[in-house]
Amino acid sequence: MSTIHEYAELLKQRKLSSVELTKQYLARIEKADAQIGSYITVCSDDALAAAGKADERIAKGEATLLTGIPVGIKDNICTEGITTTCASKMLYNFVPPYDATVTKRLKNEGAVILGKLNMDEFAMGSSTESSYFKKTKNPYDLTRVPGGSSGGSAASVSADLAPYALGSDTGGSIRQPAAFCGNVGLKPTYGLVSRFGLIAFASSLDQIGSFTKDVTDCAIVLNAIAGYDKMDSTSVDADKTDYTKALGLPLKGMKVGVPKQYLESGIQTEIREAVENAIKVYEMLGAECEECSLPLSKFALPAYYLISSAEASSNLARFDGIKYGYRAEEYHGLTDLYEITRSEGFGEEVKRRIMLGTYALSSGYYDAYYKKAQQVRGLIKRDFAACFEKYDVLLTPTTPTTAYKFGEKSDPVAMYMGDICTVAVNIAGLPAISIPAGLDKKGMPIGIQLIANSFDERKLLTAAYAYERETGYEKLRPTVKEVE
Amino acid sequence: MKIEQSQVKYVASLARLRIDEAEQDKWSEQMGAIIEFADQLNELDLHDAESNEQGSTSLYNVFREDERKESFDRDKILFNAPEQYEGCYVVPKIVE
Amino acid sequence: MTFETVIGLEIHAELATKSKIYCSCSTAFGADVNTQTCPICTGMPGVLPVLNKKVVDYAITAGLAMNCEITEYGKQDRKNYFYPDLPKAYQTSQYDLPICKNGYLDVEVDGAIKRIGITRIHIEEDAGKLIHDGLRGASLVDYNRCGVPLIEIVTEPDMRSPEEARAFLEKVKSILEYTGVSDCKMQEGSLRCDVNLSVRPLGQKEFGTRTEMKNINSFSAAYRAMVGERQRQIELIEDGGEVVQATRRWDDAKGESFEMRSKEEAHDYRYFPEPDLVPIVVDREWVERIRASLPELPDERKRRYIAELGLPEYDAKLLTASKSISDYFEKTVGLGAPAKAVSNLLMGDISRILHEREMESIPFEPVFLAKAISLYTEQIVSSGALKKIIEALFDEEKEPEEIAKEKGLIQVSDESALIPIIQKILNDNPKAVEELKSGKEKAMGFFVGQAMRASKGSANPQLVNKLVKELLKI
Incomplete structure (x- = not known):
C-alpha cells in the first residue's frame, strides 16, 4: 500500500534500498506529474544524494521510521538551497538560505525530499487554482480541483507521487484537500508544530501538518515534526509523547459529540450520510455519540476572513522587490517600485485579501472589524471549551461538498463558503483530522473530520485509527493511467 | 454594498497596490460583498466580550538570553537581492 | 504679546545589549555594511522573532530610574508602514500597553527645580540605515542596525524653555549611563531626540499647534533647534500667519528647519497586536529584583x-x-x-x-x-x-x-640646600629686605620668585617663605 510503516519495514529488512525507492518515486513523478501537476520543483539530485546517505544510516542500524523514505514538501515551507515560491510570481526565484524547523527535523530523521509541492498562491485559496505556475488536478478526476491551499500535497499523496507530504492549514488548507483527494490530513494544535520557516499567511492561525495514506503514518510523522522550538515564540513546551501509542486503543467510553450546526443545510447528501454512518461505526465500537451544539459556528467564517486577511496584509508587506523575489522592471521612484512590483508580483486573490486586511485594520475601522473578529474569536473558543467538557472528540463533515470542477467557484464569497466546516478549528487553535470516508456517486472522495481539545491529538488518532480499521476506506486509491 | 471608490484608492495606497481605473468598480463591489459578509458579526452582542488579542496562544513571557551569535554571511543574505551594490540593497534615490 | 513655549520630547535610546532584540546578531557599532544580519532581522519570508530578555530588564531599569509605574501586562504591536529601512514593512513596537508609564524627572535650571512628566517608555526595534551618496540615482540600504533594541521615552509637554529641555536631556543621558541601559553616544546614534514644540500667548489654556523636529544630533543642536523653532513660530504668528502641524527637519549647519516630505501620506499605522510574540507579564518580584539592583x-x-x-x-x-x-x-x-x-x-x-x-x-x-x-x-x-x-x-x-x-620638577625641600641660595639673594637685595622688614608683603613674593629662579623652579615656595623669615629673624 506504499505507506511509511510498510516501507520502513522493507528498508529495515533490506528488501528495498532508499535509493531504489527514491528512484521509483522520481520515475512515477516523471511519468505522471505532467498530468497531475502536483510538483513545482523536483529535486532529483538532492533526493538521490539524501537517499544514498540514508542507506548508509540504515546499514549502520541507526535508522528511524522516516529514514530513507521520500517526502514532498508544500512550497511555502523553507528548504535551504531549494527554491521556495509559495506558488507566486513574487517569489519565483527565492532560494532560502535556511531550513524551516520542520525541514530540519525531517532531514535529521534522514527523510528524502523529493521536491516542493504546488499550492494556492501564498496559501490563500481552497482549490489551488490561484497558483502562479500551474493547476493541480484531482487524481480521482482530472477535471476537478484537488482542494487547497495544499492541493499539490494532497494530490501527490493521493496519486502516490510521494508516500507522504507536509502541508499547512490556516482555515482548512490541509483537511479540505485531504478530504477532496482521499487522504488522512492532520492539522495539529496551534503551537505544537513550529512555524519557523513557514512563510506566513495568518500568524495566529497557520499550522504545519501532514498528508498521509493512513492514520499510522500520520502518527509517525507527527512524532517527527511536533515539539518545542525555541525559534518560535508561539511554540509550546509540552511533554514529549509517542503518538503511535494512541493507535489501537479501545474506544469504549469515548464520548463523541456531533455539533448540529455542521449538519444544517448545504451539506451534500452523501457527505451527510457518511457522517451518519460514522456515528454508527463509533457506536458499534463502544463509543457514545450524541448531538451537541456549537451555537456560534456561523460566525467563524466572517471572523476568520477578517483576522486572516488582516494578518496577511501585514505579513505580505515585506514583499517589495528590494530584498528578494520579483522586482518590477520599469519604475520611477520608490512608490512606483513598491506599487508596480506588488501589483505585478501578486495574483488576484492575494491582492483581494491584502486589500480586505488593510481595510479592516485601517484608521476608523479597527474596532468595527479586526477587534470585533478577535472578540468573536474568544467566544468561539469558549463554545468549543464547553463542548469539550462533555466530549472527547467532535465529529463533523470536513467539507460541504466533494471536489468541484475547475472554474466552478469563481465568486470569492462562494469559494469562502467551502471552508465552513474547517475554519472554526483554526480560530480556536484546536487539532483536527480529516479521514477518508468512502466515495460519492461521482466517485469522488468524501472526508469526515474529527476535532479534539488542545493538545489532545492522541484522542484524534485513537478515534481515527479505529474508524479506519473498521472501514478500510484509506485503501481506496485513484487510478492514474500513466503509472498504472 | 459597495465600498466607496475613494476608500478603495486609499486602501490601495496604504497597501502599495495599484488599481487600474477600469478595475476600480470591480474592487468596490468585491470588497463590499466581503465586508457585507463580515458584517454578520454585528448580530452578536459583543458588549462584554474580551478581545482575544493573543490569538490561539495562552503563552506569555517567552524570552531568549542576550547572547551574541555569528551573523549570516553577507553573500548568503544578499544572494536573493534583485539589485545589490557594494554589499548593500539598492533602491531608487530617496530625498529626505 | 508675550508667548509661552511648550516643549515635549521623544527620546530614542539604543539599549546596551550584546545582541539584537529579536535575533542573536551583534549590536556593535561600526561594522561593515550588512555583516551583522540574519534572515530574522532582514525580514526574510518565514522567520519569527524571539524577545531578548535583557531588553525587558533594561526597560524596567530605565522606568524605575525615572520614577515610572511598571506595566504588569504588556504586549508588543506592529506599526505598519513602507520604507526601505524597514525590511518587514512593519516595526514591532508597543502601542497601548507600554512597559512603563506615568513617571517623572526633576531637573534644575537656574537654581529652580522643575518636575518633567514622562508619559511612557516603550520598547521597539530600530530600523536600518539609508546611504544616499554611494551610487548615483540610487539610495543604498544597510540592515546592520535593524533589530537593535530601543527604548522610546515620551515626555509630557511640560518643558517651557529650551534650557529646561536641555537640562532634561542631560539628566536622561546621565541616568541611562549610570544604569548601564545605554551608552548614549549621540554621535554613534545611540541616543536620538525629536522635539515637539508649540507656542501660545501667555495665559492661554489651549496649546498652540505644534511641529515635530527631527534630525537632531546633539544636545546643543537640540537647543539651537528649539530656539530657532520658537522664534520661527512666534514670528509667523505675529505676522498674522498660522503654524502648520508638520514634521520639520533641523539643519544645524544652516541653523534652520525645513518641512519634510511625508514618509507616509497619512500616518495610518494600522497598529495591531503582534501575533508572533506573546504578552510580557512583569510581576512584583521581577520589579523588586531590578529595583534592588539599581546602582x-x-x-x-x-x-x-x-x-x-x-x-x-x-x-x-x-x-x-x-x-x-x-x-x-x-x-x-x-x-x-x-x-x-x-x-x-x-x-x-x-x-x-x-x-x-x-x-x-x-x-x-x-x-x-x-x-x-x-x-x-x-x-x-x-x-x-x-x-x-x-x-x-x-x-x-x-x-x-x-x-x-x-622633568626636574622635584621640589627642593631640603633646608640645608636652600639656605645658602636664600642667604645670597638676601645679601644681594638689601633694599627688598628693608621693604619686607617694614611690612611690605610684596617683597616676599620677590624673594620667592628669585629663589625659584635660582633653583630652576625646584625650590619649595612655602619653605622659602619660612626660611626668609627665619634668616631675617622676622
Whole structure:
C-alpha cells in the first residue's frame, strides 16, 4: 500500500534500498506529474544524494521510521538551497538560505525530499487554482480541483507521487484537500508544530501538518515534526509523547459529540450520510455519540476572513522587490517600485485579501472589524471549551461538498463558503483530522473530520485509527493511467 | 454594498497596490460583498466580550538570553537581492 | 504679546545589549555594511522573532530610574508602514500597553527645580540605515542596525524653555549611563531626540499647534533647534500667519528647519497586536529584583558627595553629570587622594585637556592621578609642577615620580640646600629686605620668585617663605 510503516519495514529488512525507492518515486513523478501537476520543483539530485546517505544510516542500524523514505514538501515551507515560491510570481526565484524547523527535523530523521509541492498562491485559496505556475488536478478526476491551499500535497499523496507530504492549514488548507483527494490530513494544535520557516499567511492561525495514506503514518510523522522550538515564540513546551501509542486503543467510553450546526443545510447528501454512518461505526465500537451544539459556528467564517486577511496584509508587506523575489522592471521612484512590483508580483486573490486586511485594520475601522473578529474569536473558543467538557472528540463533515470542477467557484464569497466546516478549528487553535470516508456517486472522495481539545491529538488518532480499521476506506486509491 | 471608490484608492495606497481605473468598480463591489459578509458579526452582542488579542496562544513571557551569535554571511543574505551594490540593497534615490 | 513655549520630547535610546532584540546578531557599532544580519532581522519570508530578555530588564531599569509605574501586562504591536529601512514593512513596537508609564524627572535650571512628566517608555526595534551618496540615482540600504533594541521615552509637554529641555536631556543621558541601559553616544546614534514644540500667548489654556523636529544630533543642536523653532513660530504668528502641524527637519549647519516630505501620506499605522510574540507579564518580584539592583543614581551620588565627602554643591553637580568622570573621581578618592583636590583637577585641568584633545575618557588609571596628587600634598612638587605631570600623563601612563624626576620638577625641600641660595639673594637685595622688614608683603613674593629662579623652579615656595623669615629673624 506504499505507506511509511510498510516501507520502513522493507528498508529495515533490506528488501528495498532508499535509493531504489527514491528512484521509483522520481520515475512515477516523471511519468505522471505532467498530468497531475502536483510538483513545482523536483529535486532529483538532492533526493538521490539524501537517499544514498540514508542507506548508509540504515546499514549502520541507526535508522528511524522516516529514514530513507521520500517526502514532498508544500512550497511555502523553507528548504535551504531549494527554491521556495509559495506558488507566486513574487517569489519565483527565492532560494532560502535556511531550513524551516520542520525541514530540519525531517532531514535529521534522514527523510528524502523529493521536491516542493504546488499550492494556492501564498496559501490563500481552497482549490489551488490561484497558483502562479500551474493547476493541480484531482487524481480521482482530472477535471476537478484537488482542494487547497495544499492541493499539490494532497494530490501527490493521493496519486502516490510521494508516500507522504507536509502541508499547512490556516482555515482548512490541509483537511479540505485531504478530504477532496482521499487522504488522512492532520492539522495539529496551534503551537505544537513550529512555524519557523513557514512563510506566513495568518500568524495566529497557520499550522504545519501532514498528508498521509493512513492514520499510522500520520502518527509517525507527527512524532517527527511536533515539539518545542525555541525559534518560535508561539511554540509550546509540552511533554514529549509517542503518538503511535494512541493507535489501537479501545474506544469504549469515548464520548463523541456531533455539533448540529455542521449538519444544517448545504451539506451534500452523501457527505451527510457518511457522517451518519460514522456515528454508527463509533457506536458499534463502544463509543457514545450524541448531538451537541456549537451555537456560534456561523460566525467563524466572517471572523476568520477578517483576522486572516488582516494578518496577511501585514505579513505580505515585506514583499517589495528590494530584498528578494520579483522586482518590477520599469519604475520611477520608490512608490512606483513598491506599487508596480506588488501589483505585478501578486495574483488576484492575494491582492483581494491584502486589500480586505488593510481595510479592516485601517484608521476608523479597527474596532468595527479586526477587534470585533478577535472578540468573536474568544467566544468561539469558549463554545468549543464547553463542548469539550462533555466530549472527547467532535465529529463533523470536513467539507460541504466533494471536489468541484475547475472554474466552478469563481465568486470569492462562494469559494469562502467551502471552508465552513474547517475554519472554526483554526480560530480556536484546536487539532483536527480529516479521514477518508468512502466515495460519492461521482466517485469522488468524501472526508469526515474529527476535532479534539488542545493538545489532545492522541484522542484524534485513537478515534481515527479505529474508524479506519473498521472501514478500510484509506485503501481506496485513484487510478492514474500513466503509472498504472 | 459597495465600498466607496475613494476608500478603495486609499486602501490601495496604504497597501502599495495599484488599481487600474477600469478595475476600480470591480474592487468596490468585491470588497463590499466581503465586508457585507463580515458584517454578520454585528448580530452578536459583543458588549462584554474580551478581545482575544493573543490569538490561539495562552503563552506569555517567552524570552531568549542576550547572547551574541555569528551573523549570516553577507553573500548568503544578499544572494536573493534583485539589485545589490557594494554589499548593500539598492533602491531608487530617496530625498529626505 | 508675550508667548509661552511648550516643549515635549521623544527620546530614542539604543539599549546596551550584546545582541539584537529579536535575533542573536551583534549590536556593535561600526561594522561593515550588512555583516551583522540574519534572515530574522532582514525580514526574510518565514522567520519569527524571539524577545531578548535583557531588553525587558533594561526597560524596567530605565522606568524605575525615572520614577515610572511598571506595566504588569504588556504586549508588543506592529506599526505598519513602507520604507526601505524597514525590511518587514512593519516595526514591532508597543502601542497601548507600554512597559512603563506615568513617571517623572526633576531637573534644575537656574537654581529652580522643575518636575518633567514622562508619559511612557516603550520598547521597539530600530530600523536600518539609508546611504544616499554611494551610487548615483540610487539610495543604498544597510540592515546592520535593524533589530537593535530601543527604548522610546515620551515626555509630557511640560518643558517651557529650551534650557529646561536641555537640562532634561542631560539628566536622561546621565541616568541611562549610570544604569548601564545605554551608552548614549549621540554621535554613534545611540541616543536620538525629536522635539515637539508649540507656542501660545501667555495665559492661554489651549496649546498652540505644534511641529515635530527631527534630525537632531546633539544636545546643543537640540537647543539651537528649539530656539530657532520658537522664534520661527512666534514670528509667523505675529505676522498674522498660522503654524502648520508638520514634521520639520533641523539643519544645524544652516541653523534652520525645513518641512519634510511625508514618509507616509497619512500616518495610518494600522497598529495591531503582534501575533508572533506573546504578552510580557512583569510581576512584583521581577520589579523588586531590578529595583534592588539599581546602582546609585546621579542625584543620590551628588547628595553623598556633599554630605560625606564635603564637596560643595557646584563640584558635586559637575562631577556627577558624567558617570565616567564620577566613577574616576570615586576610584581616585578611594585610593586616599583628598576629594577637593581630585575634584578641582577633574573639573579643571583634566576636563580642559580632554576637551582640547577631543578625547572621551582619561587615558591613565586613577592610581596615577592619586600618586601625582600625593606628590603635591607631600610637597615633593609644587602645584605648577603637578599640572605639568598631569599633562604628561595624558601622553604616557608613567609613574608620576618618574615624570617629576625626568622633568626636574622635584621640589627642593631640603633646608640645608636652600639656605645658602636664600642667604645670597638676601645679601644681594638689601633694599627688598628693608621693604619686607617694614611690612611690605610684596617683597616676599620677590624673594620667592628669585629663589625659584635660582633653583630652576625646584625650590619649595612655602619653605622659602619660612626660611626668609627665619634668616631675617622676622
